[in-house]
Amino acid sequence: MDLWRSIIEEPDSICDRYRRLWAEQTGREREYYDRVRDLFNKTRRPEYLLYLLLRCVKAAVRYNSNGEFNQSPDNRRRGMNPETLREEIVGASRLLRGKATVAAADYREVLSDVTTSDIVYMDPPYQGVCGDRDARYIKGLGFDDFVATLRDLNDRGV
Template sequence: MAKIPHLVQYQGSKRNLAPEIIRYFPDKINRIIEPFAGTCAVTILSAYEKKGDKFIVNDINQPLIELMRECVNNPERLYQSYKKIWEGQFLNGEDNNTYFYKMREQFNAGDHEPAKMLFLLARVVKGAIRYNSQGMMNQSCDKRRFGTKPDVIFENAIRISELLKGKIEFYSLDYKEIFEIAKSGDLVYLDPPYQGTSNRKNPRDNRYIQGVDFDEFVDSLYKLSCKGVNYIVSYDGKTGDKSIGKLLPDELGLTHLYINAGPSAQATLNGKNEITYESLYVSKGLVRKSDRYQQLCFKFA
């Protein structure tokens, strides 16, 4: 079986967990909506598995959403532009790390060309974009590698375009505006910035261009429920015996499950062998009896 295409490594992407997440998608879906789309891992897998044929993706990080728009609508142009930028790091005897910082400086000055965003994502440490308090990208480059080769970008971009072109709408709005678009019959998958990454006193976190307030998010989910829209939320979780963040309230009527996200990188660095479980909150109408049984087994194991 062919590998599921993905454009670039991106910290926080649900690419590895997407097969478990889409298990809870209903058989009949009007539109699949991702208000916090990132690099669209769940949308791409949903299209590959024919879970839907109409998609709405949104991310408040506009350069990121423009990158995905270019990938879907103009994959060959994205490839050619990326190839030119990628090859530039080996020309004129310039140190390739210095070249990265020159590209980052141009991006922060307002040059948000999709291929430039892609190059920066391909070269930052752990695929993890970081921002300072002024919203400027400030993550360092990974000195051990040169970024994804253009031919790999080309292959994946073409395949993503084949899956999604003509079936997808792109937005860069506040997530609450996307909630207004959702209707009964749609399926909304939410992967917001996790708790501890933002609050009212510090709305910007270096991991995200903009954070999400917990109470506002809960209120917005209530409104989505009142509209009769089914949704699934990836949100925090637990590592070992340590819970991360507040649970979403029972009053939302969601079923709370856990997905094994693998060994905790931080615990491994500290010499511990602990597994991270990510919370998955699912509209109850989407959960089968067998899934509820698995939930109980996990809870009381």
């Protein structure tokens, strides 16, 4: 969520920080990725996450059981060109600044406030990727609770 806050509130600063990391990796991409991943796991700084997202395999975030980012790099790619990324981020900021609230909360908490004038879009974990045998998400999402919540939204006309 800190990354979204940075994208919305300080797009130029997050882009400058990404550009610095992107340039510094030149000629030692593999080793540099591991270093940034260690730094992210220690500090949780948003520019490190942005770099990891743009360089990791399939842009697929993976955490180990200690909550540490552990996805490998895609060694065929250097990460998005910083100026292309800047266009994307500045565009997102222009759309969302002053209009969006960023929250890290259980979906049920967020949905408790929505009304019939809201459109709700959700992108929940697929069934089967958050059970005991697949720890892709740190917290699971209970199917029955999810169905009950959807039913409640229907009842409330959302």
